[in-house]
Amino acid sequence: MCVELYIEAGIRAVEVGALLAGRDPVTKKERLPKLDFVRLTIPRRVYTNSHMDVIVEAVKRVYARRDKIKGFRFT
Template sequence: GGHAVYIDAKAMLAHIPVSQFPGQSLAVELYLEGGIRGCEIGSVMFGKAAQMELVRLAIPRRVYTQSHIDYVIEVIMNVYRRRRNLRGMKIISEPDTLRHFTCHFDFVDEN
């Protein structure tokens, strides 16, 4: 069923090249800003440059109240307002398979 919201991280963070994983950067920032856990669906998950860089926020039925959803919207808007300050990420270690579950990241250096 349709129980998720997808954020186009490639469009939202257009200043971050695909090689620096804008979807992962957005997913991390949503967690740091408001404890919102999402999943990157893009170059990290697929292991190569992907056409789309998305962040998936699962919203199961009958679990969240309207105030929960309002909080998520507020956090996304806070991140959106300062999106130009977000940095890309780099992989510092990754397993041979299923890297999107257990690879480790760091932010790229500022220029």
């Protein structure tokens, strides 16, 4: 979703969940949190309400086609 938001509307985002959780230092297995979040990087002093409306619409469009969006595999 992060890359899709950037492509859709130039919105930078970062995944906050499995990738950020990393691996368990003892077992070396991936930590899988119960929830995954996306953090949008929106400077609060720069954007207007109109900008927020554009961001909301972009998130809606990406969410609507979420089943068609492929992911990335990290190795």
